Amino acid sequence: MVALALGVASVGLLGLLENNLTRNAQTDAERQAVLIAGLAAEGRLDTVLTPDRGTDFLQVVDAHGRVLAASPNLKGRPAVSTARPSAPGTVRDTWNGRPVREEHRQRVVQVTTATGIGLVTVYAGTSLREADAADEFIRAALIFAVPLLVLTVALVTWRVTGWALRPVEAIRAEVAEISDRDLHRRVPVPPSQDEIARLAATMNTTLDRLEASVTRQRQFIADASHELRSPITVLRTQLEVAQAHPDPSLWGELVSGALEDTVRLQDLASDLLLLARLDTAQAPPSSTVDLTEVVREAARARKGDPVPVDTEIAPDIAVRGSALWLARLVTNLLDNAQRHANQRILLSLSVDEVGNTAVLEVSDDGPGIPPADRERVFERFTRLDDARSRDQGGSGLGLAIARDIATHLGGSLTIQDSAPGAHLVARLPLKET
Structure with missing residues (x-):
């Protein structure tokens, strides 16, 4: 994600830089082209044109392709473009290596105006060497800087994440070792007072409730076993006495006692069943x-x-x-x-x-x-x-x-x-x- 963000930011930076430098170069050329077009419309055009600062060449061409005026570096050369505009207007374009022998791109502004001899087109061009140099420098810097930055972010993220998750690993390891016989153990609570510390505290609270529940369940089972043992023992004793002394005169008392203990067992079983239902009710x-x-x-x-x-x-x-x-x-x-x-x-x-x-x-x-x-x-x-x-x-x-x-x-x-x-x-x- 960091690499993607940096890539998008790099492309955006290059595009913004390119547009800004190109616009600055174009502004100078367009200003002089409009000025010369005004001179041509007034009939005060010189045959030799002197480019101002920020403009590399100038050329004025009539509707038939004849060169009416040019800067010294285009003297004697034909029209820089074979296209003949059919109406007044302004066209902006980027040329590569022409008409002046220039290794960098050129931004050319074409202004067409009406004069006494017909339509006249003024070409004003400026080199984009500053924009190209800046692009090359920024591109070279980004080629080295972006991977280095991504690598640095990855390393720092890995180390910081590992450091931040170390308490989580300690919690996980401790919980993994806790069995049903070790419910008294608790996970370590880091002193950071952050989300992980709160997680550890919540985990310990859960273990407290679990330990209390298991202890209560074990105590309940032990108590229930103890309570059930007494009436079962008495009932067995009565049945054994009845079997050992088959005297009909004793059966009424023995049966009455056995019935009483059976009712008690039934009531106790009902109580235990109700408690179990209450414990599991959602x-x-x-x-x-x-x-x-x-x-x-x-x-x-x-x-x-x-x-x-x-x-x-x-x-x-x-x-x-x-x-x-x-x-x-x-x-x-x-x-x-x-x-x-x-x-x-x-x-x-x-x-x-x-x-x-x-x-x-x-x-x-x-x-x-x-x-x-x-x-x-x-x-x-x-x-x-x-x-x-x-x-x-x-x-x-x-x-x-x-x-x-x-x-x-x-x-x-x-x-x-x-x-x-x-x-x-x-x-x-x-x-x-």
């Missing part, structure tokens, strides 16, 4: 859901719970999402409150006009959640009270699923200060009208 559901009806239906389903659920539900609140996901969100919050409440649970739904969000709140009068644990309770398989049995404490997935649903629908789930008890607040964007 876009949140966009259908319109009547959140008021979803919350009311969830509250009606809790009529037989040990702790009664009081409700304060505002009407006609619609959001975008999935009715199934939103019902699961409300159910998980109520299940968590039932496990910890003493005498009362409050379920409320309202609208925050300032934030344009639906506000779903579930509070209980239980022991509450310490401030230091208010983020940890949303981690998967987290139980704050390890002394509690798994039947009382649940699987540790309820709040994690609830927050994932709220986040995936563009909202949030947080724990606010409340004494006594716990106060969970979910905010969901309202449907745009």
